[in-house]
Amino acid sequence: MGDHMKFSLDLAEPDHKRPSLSRRCFITASAGLAGSLAAGAAAADSLADVPPREDGADLSGHSERSQYVKLARIPESGPGKRNVDPADAINSKTPLDKLFGGITPSDLHYERSHSGAPDLDPAMHRLLVHGMVKKPLVFNVEDLKSMPSVSRVVFIECTGNGWENWKKADANLTVQNTHGLVSTNEWTGVPLKLIVDLVGKDAGSHWMLAEGGDAAGVARSIPLTDEILNEAFIAYGQNGEPLRPAHGFPMRLVMPGFEGNLNIKWLRRLKFGEQPWMTRWETARYTQLQANGKATQFQLRMDTNSVITTPSGTMAIKPGYQRINGLAWSGHGKIAKVEISTDGANSWKPAQLTQPALPKAQVRFQMDWVWDGKPTRIVSRSTDDQGNVQPDRKSFVAAMGSNALFHYNAQQTWSVDETGRVRNVLD
Amino acid sequence: MSSTSKGVLAATIALVFAAPALAYDFGRPATPGEIALWDIDVRPDGKGLPPGSGTVAQGKQVFTENCSGCHGDNGVGGLKDRLVGGQGTLASANPIKTVGSYWPYATTLFDYIRRAMPYQAPGSLSNEDTYAVAAYLLSLNGILTADGKLDRDSLPKVKMPNREGFVPEPEFDPAKLFKKK
Numbered sequence: 341m342g343d344h345m346k347f348s349l350d351l352a353e354p355d356h357k358r359p360s361l362s363r364r365c366f367i368t369a370s371a372g373l374a375g376s377l378a379a380g381a382a383a384a385d386s387l388a389d390v391p392p393r394e395d396g397a398d399l400s401g402h403s404e405r406s407q408y409v410k411l412a413r414i415p416e417s418g419p420g421k422r423n424v425d426p427a428d429a430i431n432s433k434t435p436l437d438k439l440f441g442g443i444t445p446s447d448l449h450y451e452r453s454h455s456g457a458p459d460l461d462p463a464m465h466r467l468l469v470h471g472m473v474k475k476p477l478v479f480n481v482e483d484l485k486s487m488p489s490v491s492r493v494v495f496i497e498c499t500g501n502g503w504e505n506w507k508k509a510d511a512n513l514t515v516q517n518t519h520g521l522v523s524t525n526e527w528t529g530v531p532l533k534l535i536v537d538l539v540g541k542d543a544g545s546h547w548m549l550a551e552g553g554d555a556a557g558v559a560r561s562i563p564l565t566d567e568i569l570n571e572a573f574i575a576y577g578q579n580g581e582p583l584r585p586a587h588g589f590p591m592r593l594v595m596p597g598f599e600g601n602l603n604i605k606w607l608r609r610l611k612f613g614e615q616p617w618m619t620r621w622e623t624a625r626y627t628q629l630q631a632n633g634k635a636t637q638f639q640l641r642m643d644t645n646s647v648i649t650t651p652s653g654t655m656a657i658k659p660g661y662q663r664i665n666g667l668a669w670s671g672h673g674k675i676a677k678v679e680i681s682t683d684g685a686n687s688w689k690p691a692q693l694t695q696p697a698l699p700k701a702q703v704r705f706q707m708d709w710v711w712d713g714k715p716t717r718i719v720s721r722s723t724d725d726q727g728n729v730q731p732d733r734k735s736f737v738a739a740m741g742s743n744a745l746f747h748y749n750a751q752q753t754w755s756v757d758e759t760g761r762v763r764n765v766l767d
Numbered sequence: 768m769s770s771t772s773k774g775v776l777a778a779t780i781a782l783v784f785a786a787p788a789l790a791y792d793f794g795r796p797a798t799p800g801e802i803a804l805w806d807i808d809v810r811p812d813g814k815g816l817p818p819g820s821g822t823v824a825q826g827k828q829v830f831t832e833n834c835s836g837c838h839g840d841n842g843v844g845g846l847k848d849r850l851v852g853g854q855g856t857l858a859s860a861n862p863i864k865t866v867g868s869y870w871p872y873a874t875t876l877f878d879y880i881r882r883a884m885p886y887q888a889p890g891s892l893s894n895e896d897t898y899a900v901a902a903y904l905l906s907l908n909g910i911l912t913a914d915g916k917l918d919r920d921s922l923p924k925v926k927m928p929n930r931e932g933f934v935p936e937p938e939f940d941p942a943k944l945f946k947k948k
Contacts, residue, residue, distance in 0.1 A: 468805055478801075479793065479794040620883075624869055630934075634857075
């Protein structure tokens with residue numbers, strides 16, 4: 341009782357330090373005027389300018405980002421259709437230029453949804469597994485959580501990533517615009533193989549239809565290769581917490597290394613059969629039109645890719661020391677090396693990779709560079725442990741044409757002009 | 768993936784499967800009745816198509832009431848996907864991909880309309896109306912005659928103009944993928 345009273349008294353006691361709140365407001369206003377973290381830091385030229393220490397915010401149930409950190413995805417539509425109303429957006433891109441390391445924060449993982457992001461009640465959500473099986477089963481989220489699990493860090497990438505640069509390069513694009521449809525998270529869930537064994541899949545079934553519980557009922561046919569049977573899983577966890585609704589809550593398929601669209605969100609049905617279903621998404625949508633008018637179908641794997649994130653489009657640099665920084669990934673396996681050219685792809689130097697480089701996950705690379713102040717072009721080129729090399733844009737377009745729309749993984753070039761302005765260019 | 772990480776992964780999965788051998792009753796059996804409620808997919812050979820039928824004339828009315836707001840009158844000029852025309856443009860600099868110019872299977876049209884359309888109320892069209900809208904779109908594209916009609920027998924027999932327009936990626940070619948095993 342005494343403790344309780346003391347607690348109440350403490351709460352009621354006027355806080356003589358409360359005026360410090362006004363200081364916080366002042367700092368907010370100054371930072372807002374300055375407009376950026378860097379400018380805010382430059383304002384404290386002398387240590388005497390650094391504000392004195394003060395008591396902080398009350399402990400809370402949820403850690404928010406600092407008020408000085410502004411991070412957001414950008415909802416966009418098709419190539420060239422930017423700054424759209426969110427109601428017209430078809431994807432939302434990750435701010436690759438503002439993140440560190442290899443893991444994307446859950447709320448900034450890119451989003452591609454075909455009919456909005458439903459917020460499903462896990463108590464009412466069910467996964468039906470049926471078709472060519474001995475024993476069709478229904479699972480709820482608690483069933484999945486009670487089963488043996490795997491956790492794995494993998495990238496997921498929309499097949500439309502990079503599609504801004506198929507035909508032309510808008511000079512005003514950031515790396516978020518050009519490459520923001522890829523992210524890496526740690527996902528936790530139940531191995532597909534375990535589900536396959538539980539239902540007793542018929543040996544003659546080699547294809548699986550995975551269907552979402554979104555309004556569009558997005559559905560894809562998945563070939564049950566050994567690789568996919570060994571690596572795919574049904575995830576309920578994302579970076580240590582339940583999935584976010586935009587990323588498939590309460591359960592989704594994770595297909596390491598494969599088209600984002602195959603990682604069916606809000607998963608509600610798996611059906612086993614002996615041939616692909618030829619859904620709209622694997623015929624009309626995610627197929628790549630070649631120059632001769634024929635389209636490549638079932639190009640399911642995401643290829644070797646990389647992009648320099650600093651310095652990148654719309655940034656400005658000054659002559660002298662630069663640290664070039666970027667991300668590389670491959671649906672074939674592990675990134676083995678990344679090379680950087682600072683002279684328009686004439687010569688290449690190896691970048692340092694942040695270890696460990698995990699298979700089918702984004703890896704951070706960096707390299708020191710001294711810019712001499714002359715206009716130039718910087719490019720990155722990745723190679724994976726299967727020997728796949730990220731193609732230069734000219735060879736890539738010569739092979740693929742420029743109407744494929746999906747699976748763009750050509751090298752990204754940024755130009756640096758004599759003033760240090762960095763811009764998106766084709767090559 | 769390196770052989771080492773493959774080995775690690777295999778070992779992890781082996782461990783995972785060692786445990787449930789003791790208690791593997793996860794989930795509950797699905798009944799045929801409830802499976803039928805959700806079993807909506809349709810294959811190119813027609814498997815999964817429901818009974819019923821619809822005519823081009825019916826489809827025109829259903830389309831005007833439910834679809835033209837987004838796709839435009841006659842499936843052209845709307846805010847969302849163009850559904851009609853574009854045949855002969857796929858090898859040009861500006862290809863126009865529509866149901867008529869690009870889609871390889873008519874069964875996909877039924878499957879997609881039934882599962883995903885109309886956008887605001889997917890699943891709200893009857894099977895008859897779904898056949899009818901599919902028939903109307905095929906007729907607008909010159910694939911079905913104006914007095915045409917579709918049902919579970921005739922729909923899989925419709926030959927789409929771009930049926931031969933797709934080349935499978937060799938690694939995942941359905942015709943070859945699992946044949947050697």
